[in-house]
Amino acid sequence: MIKPSGRHLCFLGLAVVVVVTMLVDYRPELTPSDDTRGMFAYIDSLPPGSLLLVSFDHEASSLPEIRPLALAFLRHAFARNHRLIGIALLAEGTGIGYGLMNQVAKEYGIEYGRDYVYLGFKPQYVAAILSMGESIRQTFPEDYTGRVWESLPMLDGIRNYGDLAGVISITDGSMVMHWVEYGNGRYGVKVAAFVAAAMMTTYDPYLGSGQMRAMVGGLRGAAEYELLIGRGGSGARSMLAQTSMHLYVLLLIIIGNVVYFRNRRAGGGT
Amino acid sequence: MRRRLPQIVCGLFGILLLALYFSSHPIARSINLLVLVEYYQIIFAFTLLLGVVSFVRVNLKAIERREDRPYRVVALLGLVAMPVLAVIWGIKGDSPFMWVFDNVQVPMQSTVFALLAFFVASASYRGFRARSVAAAVLLVSALLALLSRSDLGGLIAGYVSPLAEWLRDYPSMSARRAILIGIGLGSLTTSIRVILGIERTWLGGKK
Numbered sequence: 001m002i003k004p005s006g007r008h009l010c011f012l013g014l015a016v017v018v019v020v021t022m023l024v025d026y027r028p029e030l031t032p033s034d035d036t037r038g039m040f041a042y043i044d045s046l047p048p049g050s051l052l053l054v055s056f057d058h059e060a061s062s063l064p065e066i067r068p069l070a071l072a073f074l075r076h077a078f079a080r081n082h083r084l085i086g087i088a089l090l091a092e093g094t095g096i097g098y099g100l101m102n103q104v105a106k107e108y109g110i111e112y113g114r115d116y117v118y119l120g121f122k123p124q125y126v127a128a129i130l131s132m133g134e135s136i137r138q139t140f141p142e143d144y145t146g147r148v149w150e151s152l153p154m155l156d157g158i159r160n161y162g163d164l165a166g167v168i169s170i171t172d173g174s175m176v177m178h179w180v181e182y183g184n185g186r187y188g189v190k191v192a193a194f195v196a197a198a199m200m201t202t203y204d205p206y207l208g209s210g211q212m213r214a215m216v217g218g219l220r221g222a223a224e225y226e227l228l229i230g231r232g233g234s235g236a237r238s239m240l241a242q243t244s245m246h247l248y249v250l251l252l253i254i255i256g257n258v259v260y261f262r263n264r265r266a267g268g269g270t
Numbered sequence: 271m272r273r274r275l276p277q278i279v280c281g282l283f284g285i286l287l288l289a290l291y292f293s294s295h296p297i298a299r300s301i302n303l304l305v306l307v308e309y310y311q312i313i314f315a316f317t318l319l320l321g322v323v324s325f326v327r328v329n330l331k332a333i334e335r336r337e338d339r340p341y342r343v344v345a346l347l348g349l350v351a352m353p354v355l356a357v358i359w360g361i362k363g364d365s366p367f368m369w370v371f372d373n374v375q376v377p378m379q380s381t382v383f384a385l386l387a388f389f390v391a392s393a394s395y396r397g398f399r400a401r402s403v404a405a406a407v408l409l410v411s412a413l414l415a416l417l418s419r420s421d422l423g424g425l426i427a428g429y430v431s432p433l434a435e436w437l438r439d440y441p442s443m444s445a446r447r448a449i450l451i452g453i454g455l456g457s458l459t460t461s462i463r464v465i466l467g468i469e470r471t472w473l474g475g476k477k
Contacts, residue, residue, distance in 0.1 A: 007392045014391045028421040033431070060371075061379035092375075095361070095368050123318075127310035134303040145362060186291070197419055204443045205450060220419045243420035245387065250413060252395040257409075260399045 056097030057175035068222035068235035120144035133187035284465035
């Protein structure tokens with residue numbers, strides 16, 4: 001039988017903290033950050049009916065963090081009557097994006113083809129971003145379900161980024177960088193993003209320089225956005241688990257350092 | 271000639287694509303679109319094919335050598351099963367392909383990703399020590415970043431958030447900018463060297 005070590009106890013503690021806190025239905029009273037307020041104000045400031053391209057640029061692994069962000073954005077956009085064109089530049093985001101758009105569209109009674117369409121996946125993301133700057137129709141000749149452009153009234157007259165109010169990338173990786181460098185840099189389209197928390201500092205320079213319009217990140221960002229749109233979701237629901245886990249890690253760091261300094265003082269090094 | 275011809279082709283296409291990227295002439299834009307929509311996709315299809323062939327060969331050889339046999343068989347079955355499901359029933363809505371994606375791939379990937387949390391917890395206990403001033407600064411910054419993504423009521427809004435925001439807006443952002451500018455200049459230099467034929471390592475073999 002394996003004798004439990006300090007590492008095993010760390011694992012066990014974490015499992016207990018996450019499982020127990022996920023069972024508690026606690027809704028935090030958050031103060032939305034400037035980033036989240038900025039995104040909310042941006043989407044809110046667009047005239048109703050504005051055309052946005054929403055790109056599901058993420059993998060399945062980050063779904064617990066990305067899903068609440070995507071749902072909060074879609075609810076806000078549909079509540080404001082914005083028209084959305086969905087795409088995916090990573091294969092795994094394709095089915096997820098389609099499912100999420102349909103789910104929220106059903107909640108708001110939104111009609112496919114008139115208020116939103118889903119064009120699906122295009123490989124070679126840099127080429128896809130650049131070619132949409134020339135022609136969205138030639139990049140995606142049909143939608144995800146195989147319907148041609150003529151059968152989708154919402155797409156009437158849409159040529160390229162010039163006809164869009166902006167691009168929203170929902171991502172867990174470096175895709176926003178490509179949207180900014182090629183979409184914004186070459187064609188001037190406004191880019192905003194909902195990102196995994198780990199990627200926020202990566203995009204700070206673009207946000208600071210104004211190349212990116214707005215950014216919301218992580219579960220906390222999702223929880224704050226849910227608060228602003230007045231509709232709770234899994235972002236707020238998961239905040240207690242995330243906070244507890246952060247405090248648990250903080251506690252482990254403190255204990256580790258106390259042990260380290262005590263041993264060092266006793267001449268035992270680490 | 272074996273090395274010269276690829277260099278000339280590379281240089282010519284490098285200059286052509288650069289000119290197409292920056293040109294707003296209608297002919298240049300239509301060629302650009304053709305390259306982006308057609309050529310890139312053809313190249314992608316071949317890279318995909320190369321990847322699949324390589325994956326199958328590596329795994330079949332390992333199965334022959336009896337290395338991690340069950341895992342490799344499952345990997346190959348997955349590689350065959352998903353395209354078969356997609357071709358027969360399609361990839362939309364309630365198809366078996368999407369069922370497997372939603373109920374097998376998504377939970378498995380999320381599980382693997384979630385394992386990181388356990389490693390972070392263990393590493394934070396065993397490795398995150400204030401051994402020097404620099405390590406202590408890193409430690410305090412990490413703690414502030416952790417707390418700023420948590421919910422501790424007024425404590426976060428009042429004290430932690432402003433400090434964490436300051437860290438993001440100044441030290442972190444300036445370091446990121448320096449890295450980005452470095453990457454940009456490095457990419458530019460390498461591209462020019464490849465186009466001009468100074469950098470030839472991509473051809474393989476000796477200089």
